[in-house]
Amino acid sequence: MDAFIKPVGDQAALVVFEQRIAEDVNQKVMALKKQVEQLRGDRVLETVPAFASLLVYYNPLKSDYASMEKLLKKLVTKLKDGKMSSGRTIEIPVCYGGKYGEDLEYVAKHAGLSREEVIRIHSGQDYLIYMLGFLPGFPYLGGLDQRLFTPRLDNPRTRIPAGSVGIGGEQTGIYPMESPGGWQLIGRTPLNLFSPDNGGKLMYEAGDRIRFVPISEAEYKKRVAEWQ
Secondary structure, eight states: OOOEEEEOTTSEEEEEOOSSOOHHHHHHHHHHHHHHHTTBTTTEEEEEEOSSEEEEEEOTTTOOHHHHHHHHHHHHHHOOSSOOOOOOEEEEEEEESGGGOTTHHHHHHHHTOOHHHHHHHHTSSEEEEEEEOSSTTOEEEEOOOGGGOBOOOSSOEEEEOTTEEEEEBTEEEEOOSOEEEOSEEEEEOOSOOOOGGGTTOOSOOTTOEEEEEEOOHHHHHHHHHHHO
16 A cells, blocks of 8 residues: 655644545545554654545654654554445534525525425535544545535635534535634534533544434524523
């Protein structure tokens, strides 16, 4: 299995598998991450997975780039092609449309579908978390049905509520905290996905899958109250 490895600063190495976004490529990233994580300690400090690459931070007082490159090449060589083990499946309740997803009607019109069909399609499959980024805990999800591909807003919003579920181009994702953003908002989850109060611990990680579960506005309000 081939991969390109290069230094990043004086304490990190980047392993790049391919220049494309695909589940089979991301599975290689996650398989390597699992192997490297077993070495965490004095030498390996942290790993950061992305769509098709893995960034490995190492302790420059205990190792150097040459030895880390040699180790990573050895681990990459041991990886096998084929389907690899997947992570957990996390269910995320979502109240679609209305004040919780003000762009649902636009997405439906753009797709030539009814709002009910958009909800059914969007919640009808599991999405692989390729990586986390942009915001703490923001999951970049793969697997959006191409019928729901929708351009981003021409003028991004300055405030998007925490928990908003959106579509941006060929991707869907969740805003775990309030922020600006340009994705089309189709719903909102009542779950508190990210909070500094608990150390920023998340209920999911890269390699897991997310399953959106439609709920009513009454159920949304009930769950919000439970989280407060």
